[in-house]
Amino acid sequence: MENLKIAVSAGVGILLATSAMSQTADVTVDSLMERLDGVAPAAVLENSTLLNITEEGEIEVLREGTNGWTCMYPGTDPMCADKASMSFLQAWMAKETPPDTLGFVYMLLGDEGASNTDPYAEGETADNQWVVAGPHVMIVGSAAGPLLDTYPSEVPEGEGQPWVMWPGTPYAHLMIPME
Template sequence: MLEDATLLHFPAEGEMMTLREGGNGWTCMYPGTDPMCADAAAMSFLDAWMKKEDPPETLGFVYMLLGDEGASNTDPYATEETADNQWVVAGPHVMVVGPEAKPMLDSYPQEVPEGASQPWVMWPGTPYAHLMIPIE
């Protein structure tokens, strides 16, 4: 998958750089310390989230095999932990994103399980709600 993916780099300062154009519909990004790879539908979802627009009616898949540095489970735009935003640092995980994932979301907890070791819904109640699935 990675051998023909588009590779993007987000430097600490400056504009995003395309390191390589791919041809398989996957994009791998290196934004700081949270590298991830996403299929084309998930890239559309992430683009809508960044622009604060409604996400497309598609089902997408993202993987973050190195985990992340942390994010709010309740506020898609929080940049730091607060007393009430359920900040979570997730280990390696995959995400199922997009409004088409809604039927799955109803079956999982809306809060982070202890240790973030079981699947849960991140950003519940927002258009950007998605399923987080920890992996080892």
């Protein structure tokens, strides 16, 4: 469990830094499950490890999962990530080279926005292609490289078209809208 806490704290740290909303210390498994309802398929959420981020930024494991997924509501961007994605998030936060893996993240409740070009942007600027994504999934990890070459690196005009977020960085990943 200690390794999970280290990986998770690194992976969600930037989400906390850019979030306007913190979790309260009295979050329970039931209340978090209610907030996460719809973020991923029910079977993924039902058997996942659940994390709570306290107001102090501490990571609490509310429930150990059995299916290899970790679900959390860090600030305003609820998500469920597989083990490889958690490693990717850890590398991103530490500004290290991501592992040579392929991971999957559900964000079916959408997000509050991020730069499409700068993995560390904390807000919208005139040139960072800020995008608020509705329900989506992400394919992350350095092993996704060849796949990423086949998609645009700017957000397409039409809804529902995949694109590469953070192109040209080690943290490039495929954004797949889910309507």
